[in-house]
Amino acid sequence: MRDLYEILGVARDADEEAIKRAYRRRARELHPDAGGDEEAFKELTTAYEVLRNPEARSNYDRYGDPRGPGGMGGAGGFGDLSDLIDAFFGGFGGAGVRSGGRQSNAGRDALVDLPLTLEEAAEGGPHEVDLTVARACDTCGGSGAAPGTQPVRCDTCGGAGAVQQVRSSVFGQMLTTTTCPTCRGTGQRIPQPCTTCHGEGRRRVTETVTVDVPPGVDDGTRLRLLGRGEAGRNGGTPGDLYVRTRVRRHDRFTREGNDLHCELDLPMVQAALGVELVLDTLYGEQPVRVAPGTQNGQVITLKRMGMPRLSGGGSRGNLHVHCRVLTPEDLDAEQEALLRRFAELRGEQAPELGDGHRGLFGRLREAFGGA
Numbered sequence: 466m467r468d469l470y471e472i473l474g475v476a477r478d479a480d481e482e483a484i485k486r487a488y489r490r491r492a493r494e495l496h497p498d499a500g501g502d503e504e505a506f507k508e509l510t511t512a513y514e515v516l517r518n519p520e521a522r523s524n525y526d527r528y529g530d531p532r533g534p535g536g537m538g539g540a541g542g543f544g545d546l547s548d549l550i551d552a553f554f555g556g557f558g559g560a561g562v563r564s565g566g567r568q569s570n571a572g573r574d575a576l577v578d579l580p581l582t583l584e585e586a587a588e589g590g591p592h593e594v595d596l597t598v599a600r601a602c603d604t605c606g607g608s609g610a611a612p613g614t615q616p617v618r619c620d621t622c623g624g625a626g627a628v629q630q631v632r633s634s635v636f637g638q639m640l641t642t643t644t645c646p647t648c649r650g651t652g653q654r655i656p657q658p659c660t661t662c663h664g665e666g667r668r669r670v671t672e673t674v675t676v677d678v679p680p681g682v683d684d685g686t687r688l689r690l691l692g693r694g695e696a697g698r699n700g701g702t703p704g705d706l707y708v709r710t711r712v713r714r715h716d717r718f719t720r721e722g723n724d725l726h727c728e729l730d731l732p733m734v735q736a737a738l739g740v741e742l743v744l745d746t747l748y749g750e751q752p753v754r755v756a757p758g759t760q761n762g763q764v765i766t767l768k769r770m771g772m773p774r775l776s777g778g779g780s781r782g783n784l785h786v787h788c789r790v791l792t793p794e795d796l797d798a799e800q801e802a803l804l805r806r807f808a809e810l811r812g813e814q815a816p817e818l819g820d821g822h823r824g825l826f827g828r829l830r831e832a833f834g835g836a
């Protein structure tokens with residue numbers, strides 16, 4: 466993969482303006498509508514989109530990946546850019562084609578889901594996940610050759626993995642390099658294949674991997690474990706393992722970025738008089754002060770009781786408690802009398818006792834100044 470600064474042709478400390486200018490200049494040359502190369506234009510646009518975004522740029526400078534350490538968070542927040550970044554920085558099933566399209570024996574990346582509760586996502590820590598991947602064969606150590614034997618150099622290509630063909634054309638002689646058909650690019654021939662893996666050098670195994678989950682992961686966050694994906698062919702470089710976190714819905718908290726929301730049922734009188742309560746949060750019980758005169762829908766914010774920020778530093782989002790004022794139902798005679806008395810004291814009109822129609826006529830009489 467080429468350096469993003471190199472693609473744009475700017476210095477590493479170039480400012481926003483210089484990056485924008487460089488992009489405009491190169492884009493004019495490379496735009497497919499102007500006969501430019503589409504791949505090169507895509508590459509240029511990706512480089513620009515990353516370097517103009519302060520967060521992506523700082524991630525790229527620090528980790529070599531705009532998505533942060535281990536490609537974490539799946540380019541979250543970069544919108545449409547994520548597809549481009551994935552294409553550029555390697556998504557899944559990258560097959561054996563890497564480094565400029567040359568055939569290689571590199572293993573594929575693997576993806577596995579890790580289900581978590583919201584509490585587990587907030588706490589982080591080691592989690593185990595089962596997956597089935599290709600691993601180097603124990604019997605032959607990944608070489609594909611039976612124990613005691615060695616792969617030998619491929620006769621067709623002499624170990625180069627590629628063959629050159631000379632062809633005559635109207636332009637004169639043309640030299641074409643293709644993958645060696647005998648060894649499929651490995652440069653090796655296995656005279657006596659390992660019987661366990663039939664010369665593949667790999668076997669599919671189911672294993673348990675322990676992944677260290679950083680506190681604050683969201684649903685769909687991807688954690689990258691370098692070299693823990695599929696083993697390569699004939700001892701080729703293994704792919705990476707992506708563990709995608711699947712955070713289950715919580716029955717009380719809903720998540721919005723790093724903030725959490727929940728509802729709090731308040732009997733009418735508590736809402737009116739105010740009350741000190743204890744609320745169960747992700748971090749244990751927390752005191753909540755409901756102010757006198759709290760209205761339905763009012764929000765009480767508990768600082769730092771939300772999800773930890775993935776960027777670390779121990780900071781957290783907030784918890785927003787949405788108050789739901791409950792109107793009392795099924796009043797008994799004494800309670801009803803009390804509320805009527807209360808309304809009287811407040812100068813609020815209460816319907817008369819008993820039959821609702823009489824209440825209505827009562828109000829009408831008042832309105833027309835009658836008795």
Ligand SMILES: [Zn+2]
Nearest residue numbers: 602605659662
């Ligand atoms: Zn083997």
Ligand SMILES: [Zn+2]
Nearest residue numbers: 619622645648
């Ligand atoms: Zn060969």
